[in-house]
Amino acid sequence: MPGAIYAEGLVKTFGDVRALDGVDLDVPEGTVLGLLGPNGAGKTTTVRVLTTLLQPDSGSAVVAGIDVLKHPNEVRRSIGLSGQFAAVDEYLTGRENLQMVGQLYQMSARDAKKRAGQLLERFNLADAADRPAKTYSGGMRRRLDLAAALVVSPPVMFMDEPTTGLDPRNRQQLWEVIQELVGGGTTLLLTTQYLEEADHLADDICVVDHGKVIARGTSDQLKARTGGERVEVVVHEPEQIGPAREVLAGYGKGEVAVAEHTRKLTVPVTGGAKLLAEVIRDLDARGVEIDDIGLRRPTLDDVFISLTGHAAEAAEGNGEDEDAVAGKPGQGRKSQKETAQ
Ligand SMILES: Nc1ncnc2c1ncn2[C@@H]1O[C@H](COP(=O)(O)OP(=O)(O)OP(=O)(O)O)[C@@H](O)[C@H]1O
Ligand SMILES: [Mg+2]
Numbered sequence: 627m628p629g630a631i632y633a634e635g636l637v638k639t640f641g642d643v644r645a646l647d648g649v650d651l652d653v654p655e656g657t658v659l660g661l662l663g664p665n666g667a668g669k670t671t672t673v674r675v676l677t678t679l680l681q682p683d684s685g686s687a688v689v690a691g692i693d694v695l696k697h698p699n700e701v702r703r704s705i706g707l708s709g710q711f712a713a714v715d716e717y718l719t720g721r722e723n724l725q726m727v728g729q730l731y732q733m734s735a736r737d738a739k740k741r742a743g744q745l746l747e748r749f750n751l752a753d754a755a756d757r758p759a760k761t762y763s764g765g766m767r768r769r770l771d772l773a774a775a776l777v778v779s780p781p782v783m784f785m786d787e788p789t790t791g792l793d794p795r796n797r798q799q800l801w802e803v804i805q806e807l808v809g810g811g812t813t814l815l816l817t818t819q820y821l822e823e824a825d826h827l828a829d830d831i832c833v834v835d836h837g838k839v840i841a842r843g844t845s846d847q848l849k850a851r852t853g854g855e856r857v858e859v860v861v862h863e864p865e866q867i868g869p870a871r872e873v874l875a876g877y878g879k880g881e882v883a884v885a886e887h888t889r890k891l892t893v894p895v896t897g898g899a900k901l902l903a904e905v906i907r908d909l910d911a912r913g914v915e916i917d918d919i920g921l922r923r924p925t926l927d928d929v930f931i932s933l934t935g936h937a938a939e940a941a942e943g944n945g946e947d948e949d950a951v952a953g954k955p956g957q958g959r960k961s962q963k964e965t966a967q
Pocket of ligand 2: 669670671786
Protein backbone atom coordinates (compact mmCIF):
# COMPACT_ATOMS: atom_id res chain seq x y z
CA MET A 627 0.00 0.00 0.00
CA PRO A 628 1.41 3.39 -0.93
CA GLY A 629 2.09 5.78 1.94
CA ALA A 630 0.39 9.06 2.73
CA ILE A 631 2.65 10.75 0.20
CA TYR A 632 3.57 8.75 -2.85
CA ALA A 633 5.25 9.82 -6.05
CA GLU A 634 6.57 7.92 -9.01
CA GLY A 635 8.79 9.16 -11.80
CA LEU A 636 8.11 12.86 -11.41
CA VAL A 637 9.71 14.87 -14.19
CA LYS A 638 9.50 18.63 -14.56
CA THR A 639 11.51 20.74 -16.94
CA PHE A 640 11.77 24.50 -17.20
CA GLY A 641 13.30 25.16 -20.62
CA ASP A 642 16.69 23.48 -20.49
CA VAL A 643 16.57 22.88 -16.75
CA ARG A 644 15.45 19.44 -15.63
CA ALA A 645 14.25 20.51 -12.21
CA LEU A 646 12.86 17.03 -11.49
CA ASP A 647 14.45 14.11 -13.26
CA GLY A 648 12.40 11.11 -12.12
CA VAL A 649 11.65 11.58 -8.45
CA ASP A 650 10.14 8.63 -6.54
CA LEU A 651 8.92 9.03 -2.97
CA ASP A 652 6.94 6.94 -0.52
CA VAL A 653 6.21 8.37 2.91
CA PRO A 654 4.41 6.06 5.35
CA GLU A 655 1.53 7.58 7.28
CA GLY A 656 2.49 9.34 10.49
CA THR A 657 6.16 9.69 9.58
CA VAL A 658 8.44 12.55 8.62
CA LEU A 659 10.38 12.54 5.39
CA GLY A 660 13.28 14.96 5.19
CA LEU A 661 14.02 16.08 1.64
CA LEU A 662 17.57 17.24 1.82
CA GLY A 663 19.49 18.93 -0.93
CA PRO A 664 21.50 21.97 -1.99
CA ASN A 665 20.13 25.08 -3.70
CA GLY A 666 18.45 24.21 -6.96
CA ALA A 667 18.24 20.48 -6.21
CA GLY A 668 14.49 20.38 -6.89
CA LYS A 669 13.08 20.45 -3.36
CA THR A 670 10.61 23.29 -3.85
CA THR A 671 9.61 21.97 -7.25
CA THR A 672 8.82 18.59 -5.66
CA VAL A 673 6.71 20.27 -2.99
CA ARG A 674 4.88 22.39 -5.57
CA VAL A 675 4.00 19.34 -7.64
CA LEU A 676 2.80 17.36 -4.63
CA THR A 677 0.70 20.26 -3.39
CA THR A 678 -0.96 20.71 -6.82
CA LEU A 679 0.63 24.11 -7.48
CA LEU A 680 2.60 22.83 -10.44
CA GLN A 681 1.86 20.20 -13.11
CA PRO A 682 4.66 17.72 -13.75
CA ASP A 683 5.61 16.85 -17.35
CA SER A 684 5.25 13.19 -16.42
CA GLY A 685 4.94 10.89 -13.45
CA SER A 686 2.22 10.40 -10.90
CA ALA A 687 1.56 11.30 -7.29
CA VAL A 688 -0.95 10.33 -4.63
CA VAL A 689 -1.35 12.39 -1.46
CA ALA A 690 -3.62 11.32 1.40
CA GLY A 691 -4.95 8.62 -0.87
CA ILE A 692 -5.99 11.09 -3.58
CA ASP A 693 -4.54 11.35 -7.08
CA VAL A 694 -2.79 14.72 -7.27
CA LEU A 695 -3.20 15.16 -11.02
CA LYS A 696 -6.78 13.93 -11.25
CA HIS A 697 -8.24 15.54 -8.14
CA PRO A 698 -6.18 18.58 -7.18
CA ASN A 699 -9.00 20.31 -5.34
CA GLU A 700 -9.59 17.35 -3.06
CA VAL A 701 -5.88 17.09 -2.38
CA ARG A 702 -5.80 20.75 -1.40
CA ARG A 703 -8.46 20.16 1.22
CA SER A 704 -6.39 17.41 2.83
CA ILE A 705 -3.04 19.13 3.09
CA GLY A 706 -1.31 22.00 4.80
CA LEU A 707 1.53 23.88 3.18
CA SER A 708 4.05 26.27 4.56
CA GLY A 709 6.12 27.67 1.78
CA GLN A 710 9.60 28.97 1.26
CA PHE A 711 7.99 32.22 0.22
CA ALA A 712 5.47 33.25 2.80
CA ALA A 713 1.84 33.67 1.84
CA VAL A 714 1.01 36.34 4.36
CA ASP A 715 -1.34 39.28 3.74
CA GLU A 716 0.82 42.31 4.48
CA TYR A 717 -2.03 44.62 5.38
CA LEU A 718 -3.74 42.38 7.87
CA THR A 719 -2.43 41.96 11.38
CA GLY A 720 -0.92 38.67 12.44
CA ARG A 721 -4.10 37.79 14.29
CA GLU A 722 -6.32 38.68 11.33
CA ASN A 723 -4.17 36.61 9.00
CA LEU A 724 -4.63 33.52 11.16
CA GLN A 725 -8.34 34.10 11.72
CA MET A 726 -8.83 34.47 8.00
CA VAL A 727 -7.18 31.11 7.37
CA GLY A 728 -9.42 29.50 9.98
CA GLN A 729 -12.50 30.91 8.33
CA LEU A 730 -11.32 29.79 4.90
CA TYR A 731 -11.29 26.32 6.41
CA GLN A 732 -14.88 26.81 7.60
CA MET A 733 -14.12 27.25 11.29
CA SER A 734 -16.61 29.30 13.24
CA ALA A 735 -15.46 32.86 13.98
CA ARG A 736 -15.13 31.92 17.63
CA ASP A 737 -13.00 28.85 16.98
CA ALA A 738 -10.86 30.71 14.47
CA LYS A 739 -10.22 33.42 17.02
CA LYS A 740 -9.32 30.94 19.70
CA ARG A 741 -6.99 29.01 17.44
CA ALA A 742 -5.31 32.22 16.26
CA GLY A 743 -4.66 33.19 19.87
CA GLN A 744 -3.08 29.83 20.67
CA LEU A 745 -0.81 29.93 17.65
CA LEU A 746 0.28 33.52 18.26
CA GLU A 747 1.39 32.48 21.75
CA ARG A 748 3.02 29.35 20.46
CA PHE A 749 5.10 31.20 17.88
CA ASN A 750 6.06 34.14 20.10
CA LEU A 751 3.94 36.56 18.15
CA ALA A 752 1.52 37.58 20.87
CA ASP A 753 3.12 40.99 21.38
CA ALA A 754 2.98 41.78 17.69
CA ALA A 755 -0.39 40.14 17.08
CA ASP A 756 -2.28 43.33 16.39
CA ARG A 757 0.23 45.01 14.15
CA PRO A 758 -0.01 44.74 10.35
CA ALA A 759 2.22 41.95 9.04
CA LYS A 760 4.11 44.44 6.89
CA THR A 761 5.79 45.71 10.05
CA TYR A 762 7.11 42.23 10.92
CA SER A 763 10.74 41.20 10.66
CA GLY A 764 11.72 38.34 8.34
CA GLY A 765 11.74 35.80 11.16
CA MET A 766 8.33 36.97 12.42
CA ARG A 767 6.83 36.65 8.96
CA ARG A 768 8.26 33.18 8.67
CA ARG A 769 6.66 32.22 11.99
CA LEU A 770 3.34 33.71 10.95
CA ASP A 771 3.42 31.69 7.74
CA LEU A 772 4.11 28.53 9.72
CA ALA A 773 1.35 29.33 12.18
CA ALA A 774 -1.02 29.81 9.24
CA ALA A 775 -0.15 26.34 7.98
CA LEU A 776 -1.09 24.92 11.38
CA VAL A 777 -4.47 26.60 11.87
CA VAL A 778 -6.13 23.35 10.94
CA SER A 779 -4.23 20.13 11.46
CA PRO A 780 -4.49 18.38 8.12
CA PRO A 781 -3.48 14.72 7.80
CA VAL A 782 -0.61 15.58 5.45
CA MET A 783 1.67 18.60 5.81
CA PHE A 784 4.36 20.03 3.57
CA MET A 785 6.94 22.43 4.93
CA ASP A 786 9.45 23.95 2.56
CA GLU A 787 12.50 25.00 4.55
CA PRO A 788 10.44 25.77 7.64
CA THR A 789 13.26 27.03 9.81
CA THR A 790 15.39 28.90 7.32
CA GLY A 791 15.92 32.36 8.75
CA LEU A 792 14.79 31.52 12.28
CA ASP A 793 17.04 32.16 15.24
CA PRO A 794 18.10 29.17 17.37
CA ARG A 795 15.37 29.64 19.96
CA ASN A 796 12.58 29.87 17.41
CA ARG A 797 14.01 26.97 15.46
CA GLN A 798 14.03 24.84 18.61
CA GLN A 799 10.44 25.82 19.33
CA LEU A 800 9.33 24.95 15.84
CA TRP A 801 10.98 21.57 16.15
CA GLU A 802 8.87 20.96 19.23
CA VAL A 803 5.71 22.00 17.42
CA ILE A 804 6.59 19.69 14.54
CA GLN A 805 7.23 16.77 16.88
CA GLU A 806 3.89 17.31 18.56
CA LEU A 807 2.16 17.48 15.22
CA VAL A 808 3.69 14.24 14.05
CA GLY A 809 3.02 12.64 17.43
CA GLY A 810 -0.65 13.34 16.68
CA GLY A 811 -0.47 11.28 13.49
CA THR A 812 0.28 13.89 10.84
CA THR A 813 2.46 12.84 7.92
CA LEU A 814 5.05 15.46 7.09
CA LEU A 815 7.31 16.15 4.16
CA LEU A 816 9.89 18.69 5.12
CA THR A 817 12.60 20.19 2.96
CA THR A 818 15.72 21.49 4.53
CA GLN A 819 19.30 22.42 3.90
CA TYR A 820 20.11 21.93 7.55
CA LEU A 821 21.53 18.50 8.02
CA GLU A 822 21.03 18.70 11.72
CA GLU A 823 17.35 19.39 11.22
CA ALA A 824 16.87 16.33 9.04
CA ASP A 825 18.84 14.32 11.58
CA HIS A 826 16.65 15.55 14.42
CA LEU A 827 13.19 15.43 12.86
CA ALA A 828 13.08 13.01 9.97
CA ASP A 829 12.32 9.29 10.17
CA ASP A 830 13.63 8.90 6.65
CA ILE A 831 15.78 11.11 4.54
CA CYS A 832 15.93 11.49 0.78
CA VAL A 833 18.97 13.28 -0.50
CA VAL A 834 18.19 15.07 -3.76
CA ASP A 835 20.57 16.68 -6.19
CA HIS A 836 19.97 17.79 -9.77
CA GLY A 837 16.35 16.64 -9.66
CA LYS A 838 17.17 13.08 -8.62
CA VAL A 839 16.98 11.19 -5.34
CA ILE A 840 20.59 10.13 -4.95
CA ALA A 841 20.26 8.36 -1.61
CA ARG A 842 17.59 7.42 0.89
CA GLY A 843 17.43 5.86 4.30
CA THR A 844 17.41 6.73 7.96
CA SER A 845 20.02 9.12 9.20
CA ASP A 846 21.95 6.19 10.70
CA GLN A 847 21.81 4.18 7.49
CA LEU A 848 23.11 7.10 5.47
CA LYS A 849 25.88 7.67 7.95
CA ALA A 850 26.86 4.01 7.90
CA ARG A 851 27.29 4.26 4.13
CA THR A 852 29.94 6.89 4.63
CA GLY A 853 32.43 4.55 6.24
CA GLY A 854 31.26 4.22 9.81
CA GLU A 855 33.13 5.23 12.92
CA ARG A 856 36.74 6.10 13.52
CA VAL A 857 39.05 6.38 16.48
CA GLU A 858 41.13 9.54 16.55
CA VAL A 859 44.16 9.81 18.82
CA VAL A 860 46.48 12.74 19.40
CA VAL A 861 49.73 11.59 21.05
CA HIS A 862 51.81 13.85 23.25
CA GLU A 863 55.25 13.33 21.64
CA PRO A 864 56.18 12.76 17.98
CA GLU A 865 58.20 9.68 19.05
CA GLN A 866 54.99 8.06 20.25
CA ILE A 867 53.41 8.04 16.81
CA GLY A 868 55.16 4.75 15.98
CA PRO A 869 53.93 2.71 18.95
CA ALA A 870 50.49 4.28 18.75
CA ARG A 871 50.27 3.29 15.10
CA GLU A 872 51.07 -0.31 16.00
CA VAL A 873 48.37 -0.39 18.68
CA LEU A 874 45.75 1.13 16.40
CA ALA A 875 46.63 -1.18 13.53
CA GLY A 876 45.60 -4.07 15.80
CA TYR A 877 42.08 -2.68 16.11
CA GLY A 878 41.62 -1.02 12.74
CA LYS A 879 39.25 -2.08 9.99
CA GLY A 880 41.44 -0.18 7.56
CA GLU A 881 44.58 1.91 7.20
CA VAL A 882 45.86 4.02 10.07
CA ALA A 883 46.13 7.59 8.81
CA VAL A 884 48.79 9.76 10.43
CA ALA A 885 49.02 13.53 10.42
CA GLU A 886 52.63 14.03 11.59
CA HIS A 887 52.46 17.75 12.30
CA THR A 888 49.42 17.46 14.58
CA ARG A 889 50.48 14.04 15.97
CA LYS A 890 47.02 12.77 15.12
CA LEU A 891 46.26 9.19 14.13
CA THR A 892 42.92 8.08 12.69
CA VAL A 893 41.67 4.57 12.05
CA PRO A 894 38.29 3.18 11.00
CA VAL A 895 36.85 0.82 13.61
CA THR A 896 33.74 -1.05 14.64
CA GLY A 897 32.88 -1.68 18.27
CA GLY A 898 32.09 1.74 19.70
CA ALA A 899 32.86 2.86 23.22
CA LYS A 900 33.90 -0.56 24.46
CA LEU A 901 36.60 -0.74 21.84
CA LEU A 902 37.70 2.79 22.69
CA ALA A 903 38.30 1.74 26.31
CA GLU A 904 40.46 -1.17 25.14
CA VAL A 905 42.49 1.08 22.86
CA ILE A 906 43.13 3.46 25.74
CA ARG A 907 44.31 0.63 28.00
CA ASP A 908 46.62 -0.71 25.29
CA LEU A 909 48.10 2.68 24.52
CA ASP A 910 48.70 3.18 28.21
CA ALA A 911 50.38 -0.23 28.50
CA ARG A 912 52.72 0.78 25.67
CA GLY A 913 53.60 3.99 27.51
CA VAL A 914 51.94 6.22 24.92
CA GLU A 915 50.85 9.51 26.44
CA ILE A 916 47.58 10.72 24.94
CA ASP A 917 46.64 14.39 24.53
CA ASP A 918 43.26 13.58 23.07
CA ILE A 919 41.30 10.53 22.01
CA GLY A 920 37.79 10.11 20.69
CA LEU A 921 35.35 8.04 18.75
CA ARG A 922 34.11 9.97 15.78
CA ARG A 923 30.92 9.02 13.99
CA PRO A 924 30.17 10.45 10.57
CA THR A 925 27.75 13.32 10.54
CA LEU A 926 25.10 13.87 7.89
CA ASP A 927 27.42 16.59 6.73
CA ASP A 928 30.01 13.94 5.86
CA VAL A 929 27.29 11.94 4.11
CA PHE A 930 26.21 14.87 2.04
CA ILE A 931 29.69 15.74 0.91
CA SER A 932 30.54 12.18 0.01
CA LEU A 933 27.31 11.84 -1.99
CA THR A 934 27.25 15.13 -3.82
CA GLY A 935 30.81 16.36 -3.74
CA HIS A 936 29.68 19.60 -2.18
CA ALA A 937 28.28 20.93 1.06
CA ALA A 938 24.57 21.32 1.70
CA GLU A 939 24.53 24.62 3.47
CA ALA A 940 23.77 27.87 1.80
CA ALA A 941 26.33 30.58 2.43
CA GLU A 942 26.36 33.01 5.28
CA GLY A 943 23.50 33.81 7.57
CA ASN A 944 20.07 32.38 7.10
CA GLY A 945 20.54 30.24 4.05
CA GLU A 946 18.40 32.36 1.77
CA ASP A 947 21.30 33.35 -0.41
CA GLU A 948 20.25 31.46 -3.52
CA ASP A 949 23.46 30.80 -5.42
CA ALA A 950 25.78 30.56 -2.50
CA VAL A 951 27.15 27.05 -2.58
CA ALA A 952 24.92 25.32 -5.08
CA GLY A 953 26.74 23.00 -7.38
CA LYS A 954 30.17 24.36 -6.69
CA PRO A 955 32.32 21.40 -5.74
CA GLY A 956 35.24 22.10 -3.53
CA GLN A 957 33.58 24.82 -1.51
CA GLY A 958 34.63 24.31 2.05
CA ARG A 959 31.83 23.15 4.24
CA LYS A 960 30.90 25.22 7.19
CA SER A 961 31.96 24.21 10.61
CA GLN A 962 29.54 22.34 12.83
CA LYS A 963 29.37 25.37 15.06
CA GLU A 964 27.99 27.52 12.30
CA THR A 965 25.53 24.99 10.93
CA ALA A 966 24.17 23.39 14.05
CA GLN A 967 21.93 26.18 15.19
N1 LIG B 1 9.42 28.59 -12.43
C1 LIG B 1 10.66 28.23 -12.80
N2 LIG B 1 11.16 28.64 -13.99
C2 LIG B 1 12.39 28.26 -14.37
N3 LIG B 1 13.22 27.50 -13.65
C3 LIG B 1 12.78 27.07 -12.47
C4 LIG B 1 11.49 27.42 -11.97
N4 LIG B 1 11.32 26.85 -10.78
C5 LIG B 1 12.46 26.18 -10.52
N5 LIG B 1 13.34 26.30 -11.53
C6 LIG B 1 14.67 25.68 -11.62
O1 LIG B 1 14.54 24.32 -11.24
C7 LIG B 1 15.63 23.90 -10.43
C8 LIG B 1 15.10 23.38 -9.10
O2 LIG B 1 14.57 24.46 -8.35
P1 LIG B 1 13.94 24.32 -6.91
O3 LIG B 1 13.36 25.63 -6.55
O4 LIG B 1 13.04 23.15 -6.89
O5 LIG B 1 15.22 24.01 -6.03
P2 LIG B 1 15.35 23.90 -4.43
O6 LIG B 1 15.93 22.57 -4.16
O7 LIG B 1 14.06 24.24 -3.80
O8 LIG B 1 16.44 25.01 -4.13
P3 LIG B 1 16.56 26.02 -2.85
O9 LIG B 1 17.34 25.28 -1.82
O10 LIG B 1 17.38 27.15 -3.41
O11 LIG B 1 15.21 26.44 -2.40
C9 LIG B 1 16.54 25.11 -10.32
O12 LIG B 1 17.55 25.01 -11.29
C10 LIG B 1 15.62 26.27 -10.60
O13 LIG B 1 16.36 27.35 -11.15
MG1 LIG C 1 13.47 25.69 -2.49
